[in-house]
Structure formats: C-alpha cells, structure tokens
Amino acid sequence: MFYTTDRNEHGLPHDPFKAIVSPRPIGWISTRARDGSVNLAPYSFFNAVSDSPKLVMFSSAGMKDSASIAVETGEFVANLATESLARQLNRTSADAPRGVSEFGIAGLTEAPCRLVAAPRVAESPAALECRVTESFHPKGIDGAPSHYFMVIGEVVAVHVDEAILKDGMIDTALARPLSRLGYLDYAVTAEVFQMRRPRTPDASDV
Ligand SMILES: Cc1cc2nc3c(=O)[nH]c(=O)nc-3n(C[C@H](O)[C@H](O)[C@H](O)COP(=O)(O)O)c2cc1C
Numbered sequence: 001m002f003y004t005t006d007r008n009e010h011g012l013p014h015d016p017f018k019a020i021v022s023p024r025p026i027g028w029i030s031t032r033a034r035d036g037s038v039n040l041a042p043y044s045f046f047n048a049v050s051d052s053p054k055l056v057m058f059s060s061a062g063m064k065d066s067a068s069i070a071v072e073t074g075e076f077v078a079n080l081a082t083e084s085l086a087r088q089l090n091r092t093s094a095d096a097p098r099g100v101s102e103f104g105i106a107g108l109t110e111a112p113c114r115l116v117a118a119p120r121v122a123e124s125p126a127a128l129e130c131r132v133t134e135s136f137h138p139k140g141i142d143g144a145p146s147h148y149f150m151v152i153g154e155v156v157a158v159h160v161d162e163a164i165l166k167d168g169m170i171d172t173a174l175a176r177p178l179s180r181l182g183y184l185d186y187a188v189t190a191e192v193f194q195m196r197r198p199r200t201p202d203a204s205d206v
Contacts, residue, residue, distance in 0.1 A: 019182020023189075026180055027058045028079040028089060031069035032118040033098070038110060039065045040092045040102040040121065042081060044180035045148070054155035056128060059138070059148045065098045070151045071135050075116040078153075080126040083176040083188040088123070115157045125161035125175055130154060 003010045010016060018024075027046030031039045043066065045059035056078055060067035070076040081089050092102035103110050103119070110119035113129045120127035130153030137145035164175040172192050179187050 014183055016182060018180075019185070022181040022185075023179035023187045024181075026081040026089070026178055027056065028081045028085075028092070028121060028124065029058055029066045029070070030077040030079060030103075030118045030120060031066055031073065031075070033069045034073060035099070037099045038101045038103060038119060039069055039098070040079075040106075040108070041066050042089050042093050045150075046078070049152065054128075055133065055152055056130060056155060057150055057152040059150040062147055063149055067135070067149050067151050069098075070132055070153070073117065074132045075118055076130050076132070076151070076153055077113055077116060077118045077120045078128040078130060078155075079121040079124040080175065081178040082125060083178055083190075085121075085123055086178050086186065089178065113157070113159075120159060125164045126170075127159040128155045129157035129159075131156050 001010070008015065024044040025046055027043045029041055029043050029046075033039065041064070043058035043060070047057060049055045049057050058066070058076075058078070066076065088106040088108055091106040092108070094102065094105060096102055096105060102108075103121070109122035111122035113120055113127070116129045116131065118129075120129075132151060132153045134152045136150060138148060138150055139145055160170065164170055166174065172189055177189050179189065181187055
C-alpha cells in the first residue's frame with residue numbers, strides 16, 4: 001500500500017504512522033514547578049538528539065504540564081521506563097490537574113536529584129538530569145507551526161543503578177527498557193546482539 005499524508009487516506013482502521021516509527025523510547029519526565037509541586041508523565045515522542053553535548057528532547061501535544069514546567073523552570077529529568085514499572089508508568093499518564101503529583105497517584109518514590117530541583121523516580125534504574133536549551137513548535141513543510149511543543153535539554157548529570165551494570169556496561173537485557181509502539185502496543189527489550197561497524201566500504205572486516 002501507499003498513501004500521501006496531505007490527505008492521509010491510508011484506508012486502515014487506525015493511522016499506522018506511530019507503529020512505523022517504533023519502537024520509541026519512553027522519556028518518563030519529572031519536573032518540579034516553582035511552587036514546589038512535582039509532576040511526572042511519560043513521553044514517547046522522546047529521544048537523544050546529540051551526544052556531545054548530550055541532548056534529549058520530548059515533544060508535547062499542546063502545552064501539557066511537563067512542557068510548561070520545564071520551560072518555566074529550565075529543568076527536567078528523564079527517567080528510564082522499564083518493564084517492571086510499566087503499570088505505574090501508565091498510571092502517571094492520567095490527566096491529573098497541575099499541582100497533583102503523579103508520583104503519589106502511581107505509588108512511586110521521589111529521590112532527590114543533585115543539579116536540578118526536580119526529583120527522579122527512585123524505582124527507575126537510570127535518570128538524566130537535564131537543563132532546557134531550546135523549546136519550540138516544530139514546523140511542517142508549509143511553515144506552519146505544529147501544535148506539538150518540543151523541549152530540548154542538555155543532560156547535566158546521570159544516575160545509574162549499579163544493578164543494571166555488567167562488566168562496567170549497562171546490560172540492556174537486565175534493565176529491560178520499555179518502549180512504545182503504535183496503537184496500544186508496548187515492547188520490552190530483553191534480547192540484545194552485537195555488530196561491529198565496518199571500517200571499510202567493502203565490509204570484508206564484518
Ligand atoms: C507511554 C506513553 C507515551 C506518551 N507519549 C506522549 C508524548 O510523546 N506526547 C504527549 O503529548 N503525550 C504523551 N502521552 C500522554 C501524556 O503522558 C499524558 O497526556 C499526561 O497526562 C501528560 O501529563 P503532564 O500534563 O503532567 O505533562 C503518553 C502517554 C503514554 C502512556
């Protein structure tokens with residue numbers, strides 16, 4: 001099948017776009033508003049966009065609490081979402097009013113960060129403390145801004161639970177990160193394999 005997105009007439013029961021751009025890592029974004037209240041929500045429009053400096057982004061469909069607090073305070077934390085935390089993560093996506101902590105709703109524990117005021121999720125095996133570098137509405141080809149609002153932050157500190165380290169490296173099969181597919185689907189990364197990049201175009205060394 002083929003379709004163009006100006007009409008988006010795919011003829012399927014549901015738009016397949018997000019199932020194609022998948023699996024997507026989930027940034028479990030915690031923030032602390034100026035009044036001290038805490039917020040936590042999952043974002044699968046989330047990814048790393050640079051590793052020098054280390055930059056991650058999340059993108060909010062409209063100005064949700066995570067984006068507005070991150071912009072107001074200049075800070076957020078991206079916690080690693082894992083299989084064992086899936087149900088709690090889902091609970092933090094509930095539409096709670098600003099000021100109501102999703103840590104409480106999901107029965108999660110706040111752990112202090114070192115360089116930012118927002119707490120991290122104590123139960124999560126890794127967290128990135130971030131300072132906002134840019135935020136904007138991404139544009140379409142017609143130049144019109146999307147209603148999505150993208151927040152980019154520089155990772156200024158990293159927490160890793162040593163329980164997910166093996167031989168000094170993060171063992172993804174131990175961490176079992178959760179990712180988002182299309183529709184209501186999720187995946188867990190439980191199996192990993194290695195490939196070395198070819199050093200020459202003829203690929204005789206791989
Ligand atoms: C796994 C998952 C991924 C999500 N990804 C996004 C996303 O990328 N962008 C978005 O705007 N909402 C996303 N949502 C919905 C938000 O988490 C939800 O609207 C939440 O209430 C926003 O909370 P906040 O207003 O406290 O930021 C996602 C929900 C789930 C369960």
